[in-house]
Amino acid sequence: MKQIMFIALLAASAAAAAATPQQLMQTYTELAARQAPGYQPSARRGAELYSRRFAVSDKMPACTACHTDSPVQPGQHAVTGKAIKPLAPRAEAARFSDPAKTEKWFRRNCTEVLGRECSAAEKADFVQFLAEGL
Amino acid sequence: MRTAKLSLLAVALILSTAARADRLPLPADAPPSFKAECGSCHLPYPPALLTAPDWKRVMARLDKHYGDNASLDEKTRRELEDFLVRHASARSRMAGEGDPPRLTASAWFRREHRQVPQALWRDARVKSASNCTACHSRAEQGSYRGREIALPELRD
Numbered sequence: 196m197k198q199i200m201f202i203a204l205l206a207a208s209a210a211a212a213a214a215t216p217q218q219l220m221q222t223y224t225e226l227a228a229r230q231a232p233g234y235q236p237s238a239r240r241g242a243e244l245y246s247r248r249f250a251v252s253d254k255m256p257a258c259t260a261c262h263t264d265s266p267v268q269p270g271q272h273a274v275t276g277k278a279i280k281p282l283a284p285r286a287e288a289a290r291f292s293d294p295a296k297t298e299k300w301f302r303r304n305c306t307e308v309l310g311r312e313c314s315a316a317e318k319a320d321f322v323q324f325l326a327e328g329l
Numbered sequence: 330m331r332t333a334k335l336s337l338l339a340v341a342l343i344l345s346t347a348a349r350a351d352r353l354p355l356p357a358d359a360p361p362s363f364k365a366e367c368g369s370c371h372l373p374y375p376p377a378l379l380t381a382p383d384w385k386r387v388m389a390r391l392d393k394h395y396g397d398n399a400s401l402d403e404k405t406r407r408e409l410e411d412f413l414v415r416h417a418s419a420r421s422r423m424a425g426e427g428d429p430p431r432l433t434a435s436a437w438f439r440r441e442h443r444q445v446p447q448a449l450w451r452d453a454r455v456k457s458a459s460n461c462t463a464c465h466s467r468a469e470q471g472s473y474r475g476r477e478i479a480l481p482e483l484r485d
Contacts, residue, residue: 212469236468254375254396255397271456272370272371274370274396274397274457274459275370275456275457275460276455276456276457276459276460276463277370277371277372277462278462303398303399303400306398307397308396309456
């Protein structure tokens with residue numbers, strides 16, 4: 196059910212073609228508030244998630260393994276060495292402008308780094324931190 | 330006269346083989362998902378650098394993709410597998426070793442890179458043999474000429 200609602204919300208935002216990080220954050224916030232009424236996104240919690248060492252994966256123990264300690268800096272893929280553009284939309288405008296792409300990378304990278312999918316609340320916090328900083 | 334013709338042919342053949350090794354352009358029928366999916370963590374590798382059975386093995390286990398989860402929806406996975414198989418090499422020296430097979434472990438790749446010192450593969454600028462652009466500065470354009478090599482100590 197949760198999944199269906201999310202897909203509906205995603206489809207609604209995808210219909211508007213490109214999204215802004217703020218719109219994505221709004222979508223995640225609405226979803227999170229359904230599970231925890233009164234939920235508000237927090238850049239501080241997002242920053243904590245960004246820098247926390249989960250150590251589930253050897254080569255990718257934290258987001259910072261590829262994206263560096265600062266999301267406004269360019270990164271490097273921890274396995275392949277490929278250059279990665281900054282993750283923060285403050286530094287790289289195209290970030291978090293495509294809902295389907297955002298969801299794909301949350302699914303892949305949360306599974307890799309945290310060992311599980313991220314919750315809507317975690318995603319809202321994360322986008323808040325990357326879009327607006329602390 | 331005949332000998333001259335034959336030796337010209339031989340030279341032409343040698344030159345064309347050399348040119349082939351330098352130029353590995355992206356096939357024109359590459360679906361947009363090739364760059365978007367395969368190209369997001371590494372250079373979208375030229376399909377001719379592995380054989381068809383190799384690509385099938387790679388695409389069968391995207392959830393365990395050289396230590397990373399690279400899973401795709403089935404439609405995209407199928408589209409990419411078809412594309413890779415269509416342009417795969419039929420030569421045995423292009424067969425990758427390992428499970429899933431690595432194109433950096435084919436007889437051809439090893440021979441082409443035999444002059445690269447072992448330590449350079451682990452250099453921070455390179456990090457991994459899969460990082461083509463670390464040395465081949467125009468790899469994204471399909472060009473692998475010796476004079477384009479980014480690391481001065483490797484340039485010929």
